[in-house]
Amino acid sequence: xxxxxGRNRFEYFTEQMGELAAKRRMIENDLRExxxxxxxxxxxxxxxxxxxxxxxxxxxxxxxxxxxxxMIMPMDFIPIAEETGLIHSLGAYALHEACREAASxxxxxxxxxxxxxxxFKNSALVSVVEAALKESGLAPHRLEVEITESVLLDNTSVxxxxxxxxxxxxxxxxxxxxxxxxxSLSYLRSFPFDKIKIDKSFINDMKDxxxxxxxxxxxxxxxxxxxxxITAEGVESNEQFERLKEEGCTLFQGYYFxxxxxxEDRLKEF
Ligand code: C2E
Ligand code: MG
Ligand code: MG
Ligand code: MG
Numbered sequence: 001x002x003x004x005x006g007r008n009r010f011e012y013f014t015e016q017m018g019e020l021a022a023k024r025r026m027i028e029n030d031l032r033e034x035x036x037x038x039x040x041x042x043x044x045x046x047x048x049x050x051x052x053x054x055x056x057x058x059x060x061x062x063x064x065x066x067x068x069x070x071m072i073m074p075m076d077f078i079p080i081a082e083e084t085g086l087i088h089s090l091g092a093y094a095l096h097e098a099c100r101e102a103a104s105x106x107x108x109x110x111x112x113x114x115x116x117x118x119x120f121k122n123s124a125l126v127s128v129v130e131a132a133l134k135e136s137g138l139a140p141h142r143l144e145v146e147i148t149e150s151v152l153l154d155n156t157s158v159x160x161x162x163x164x165x166x167x168x169x170x171x172x173x174x175x176x177x178x179x180x181x182x183x184s185l186s187y188l189r190s191f192p193f194d195k196i197k198i199d200k201s202f203i204n205d206m207k208d209x210x211x212x213x214x215x216x217x218x219x220x221x222x223x224x225x226x227x228x229x230i231t232a233e234g235v236e237s238n239e240q241f242e243r244l245k246e247e248g249c250t251l252f253q254g255y256y257f258x259x260x261x262x263x264e265d266r267l268k269e270f
Pocket of ligand 4: 177199200
């Protein structure tokens, strides 16, 4: 204890940084192995329309079943995968796996896969999507990709070109986490998105925050004139569901309808 008090704040700070760096290195090493050892698994969360329990598709969300640490959530490994470049193999894995599993679904539901902005830096992205569709036999209209607005922020024309090629394959494109980041409405003019997903923070805040509700209204109002579907993320109660319906949201996703589940458990909740 005396020893600890004797040290200055900077030493303490650098020690913490060292621990953080070590933790990152460990995750990085383990993640390499996780990809080859199939410890990464996609969980599927239902997306419903305004008829409450009518499922129109699923979002694929990555989970890491670590042999010692148990389940690790995306926020604890996706950023590291992005920093280290591992996101390219992880992303290709997600596309192949989601298409393969969705192709086996008897009910013909569609699947949405998250793409990292980093994946747009690799010119192979379009051919990876094409290969995933071809190998699985999944009809392209059953695949949706979710991107965030940062994809439109830099390398705009190159990235829009990639989005157009994906769309030409027949894949649908959704703009995820809308309302966070820069959220310029002009993004919606730069590419014909099929869907906009309102970030769950707005759904969470809408009851107590007039600003959150005003933003939800602005997005749904605009979507009506642009003919874009609006998904509300993070819907946790019937009260939120009813309110969001009134505000003009057309699609819904959240714990109220179902949690992310492995493919084999997908239909058990309903
Ligand atoms: P996202 O794409 O916005 O996904 C929605 C997140 O909200 C998911 O978190 C989901 O589990 C969570 N969620 C859904 N309903 C509710 C609810 O009612 N309440 C609350 N509090 N949360 C809800 P998750 O699975 O932890 O994923 C976090 C983020 O990690 C995702 O956000 C996505 O950006 C990223 N991610 C997940 N899987 C992948 C992947 O395969 N590739 C890439 N590049 N990113 C992924
Ligand atoms: Mg998403
Ligand atoms: Mg989202
Ligand atoms: Mg989100």
